[in-house]
Amino acid sequence: MNVSVVGSGYVGTTLAACLADLGHDVTAIDIDEETVDRLNEGETTIHEPGLDPLVSAYAGTSLQATTDHAAAVDTDLTFLAVETPAREDGSIDPTALLAAAEDVGEAIADKDGYHLVVVKSTVLPNVIEEELVPTIEDASGKVAGEDIGIAVNPEFQREGSAVDDFMNPDKIVVGTEDDGQALDRLAELYEPLITDWDVPTVETGRKEAAMIKYANNTFLAAKISLINDLGNVCKEFGVDTYEVADAIGLDDRIGAKFLQSGVGWGGSCFPKDTAALVSAANEEDYSPAMVEAAIEINEVQPQRLLALLDDHADVDGKRVAVMGLAFKPGTDDIRGSRAKPVIEGLQDRGADVVAYDPLAADVMAEEYPDVEYVESAAEALDDAHAAAFVTDWPEFADLDDEFDAMADPVVVDGRRIVSRREGLTYEGLTW
Numbered sequence: 001m002n003v004s005v006v007g008s009g010y011v012g013t014t015l016a017a018c019l020a021d022l023g024h025d026v027t028a029i030d031i032d033e034e035t036v037d038r039l040n041e042g043e044t045t046i047h048e049p050g051l052d053p054l055v056s057a058y059a060g061t062s063l064q065a066t067t068d069h070a071a072a073v074d075t076d077l078t079f080l081a082v083e084t085p086a087r088e089d090g091s092i093d094p095t096a097l098l099a100a101a102e103d104v105g106e107a108i109a110d111k112d113g114y115h116l117v118v119v120k121s122t123v124l125p126n127v128i129e130e131e132l133v134p135t136i137e138d139a140s141g142k143v144a145g146e147d148i149g150i151a152v153n154p155e156f157q158r159e160g161s162a163v164d165d166f167m168n169p170d171k172i173v174v175g176t177e178d179d180g181q182a183l184d185r186l187a188e189l190y191e192p193l194i195t196d197w198d199v200p201t202v203e204t205g206r207k208e209a210a211m212i213k214y215a216n217n218t219f220l221a222a223k224i225s226l227i228n229d230l231g232n233v234c235k236e237f238g239v240d241t242y243e244v245a246d247a248i249g250l251d252d253r254i255g256a257k258f259l260q261s262g263v264g265w266g267g268s269c270f271p272k273d274t275a276a277l278v279s280a281a282n283e284e285d286y287s288p289a290m291v292e293a294a295i296e297i298n299e300v301q302p303q304r305l306l307a308l309l310d311d312h313a314d315v316d317g318k319r320v321a322v323m324g325l326a327f328k329p330g331t332d333d334i335r336g337s338r339a340k341p342v343i344e345g346l347q348d349r350g351a352d353v354v355a356y357d358p359l360a361a362d363v364m365a366e367e368y369p370d371v372e373y374v375e376s377a378a379e380a381l382d383d384a385h386a387a388a389f390v391t392d393w394p395e396f397a398d399l400d401d402e403f404d405a406m407a408d409p410v411v412v413d414g415r416r417i418v419s420r421r422e423g424l425t426y427e428g429l430t431w
């Protein structure tokens with residue numbers, strides 16, 4: 001098929017490259033010229049395992065990039081994968097998405113025949129129905145469900161394994177308003193995945209599809225917050241939460257995944273999506289108490305890590321190592337990273353913060369210039385009076401003699417990543 005993907009950020013680039021790999025001809029459209037030039041040269045600015053080889057393999061052949069939205073007209077369907085950033089109050093700002101939707105609408109205004117627009121961005125149901133659909137209809141002069149189709153097809157990929165997740169999804173969710181043409185086109189698009197991998201497809205309404213995305217992420221975030229809440233209780237009783245989690249995870253109704261207790265969740269999705277859901281519900285005069293509690297517990301975890309440190313060290317004027325800055329291993333993304341409140345808490349206590357992360361130091365330095373960034377875990381620990389582990393980079397599990405160079409071997413572990421315990425004043429956050 002001929003497919004256009006508007007937005008060459010993290011989601012859009014992964015989508016475009018993976019669709020090319022499925023055998024489609026893909027046009028990536030972005031307003032940023034540098035992004036477009038890089039893509040055409042076969043490069044990305046995104047750290048995502050497996051993505052660069054795909055982009056370099058297909059650039060110039062079945063993957064082309066342009067700044068011109070009019071290119072959408074020559075394709076069978078257009079994905080909108082434009083970011084929806086959060087406003088101060090937690091609500092999402094759909095301005096860029098609506099602008100892209102308008103450009104696409106104008107591009108397909110004179111097209112003969114049906115064109116399908118597919119929303120990949122994470123947007124609340126009311127924004128889709130009240131703002132996005134009318135924007136596309138007005139700009140194109142066409143009616144959704146008749147001359148054009150508008151579908152919602154959320155993604156469930158994780159950063160760090162987005163390509164794998166795309167190729168091996170748990171489900172494909174397609175939301176339309178009983179639009180047979182839209183369903184047929186999306187079935188053809190995903191045919192290789194559906195046939196080869198037997199992936200279940202959920203056919204539902206547009207609003208439901210949008211809500212499934214929010215519910216999926218909120219459920220996962222709340223699951224982590226619940227094990228963290230229970231974990232805090234466990235810690236008070238001297239109980240190892242991981243032993244408890246292993247046992248309850250054997251109950252099929254609970255499941256073993258997403259029970260790794262610790263300093264909490266970050267990233268570009270869980271914090272943004274939970275906040276957006278609360279904000280949107282509040283506007284309807286409903287307070288989603290469980291979601292609010294999940295967010296609150298997530299804010300508590302870094303403070304509990306710092307409180308554990310306070311139990312063993314007065315860090316005022318002392319060198320303290322922050323181990324890991326990315327919101328999770330395998331990425332340089334620091335959005336929502338729990339390292340931020342940990343750094344702030346240490347600086348408030350007067351500590352000299354030294355930090356190490358194999359990928360995310362440069363980007364963190366832009367936000368937190370008053371931290372000393374070093375090139376290795378050993379350098380960070382050297383002469384430190386305490387160390388706080390915030391990201392579970394696998395290399396941290398191998399640290400051993402490096403702890404001997406600490407001025408005081410006080411270690412607080414927010415991810416249960418440190419293997420060595422002997423000779424350390426070691427505190428696990430929930431174990």
Ligand code: UGA
Pocket residue numbers: 155156157158159160217220224257258259260261262263264265266267268269270327328
């Ligand atoms: C999340 C969802 O998992 C994806 O399904 C979804 O598509 C994506 O958001 C999105 O909306 O785009 P992601 O943010 O990339 O993916 O990362 P996760 O692997 O889900 O981890 C999120 C955070 O939870 C990380 O900070 C991680 O350290 C933390 N986490 C995860 C825990 O603290 N405990 C766990 O057991 C699992």
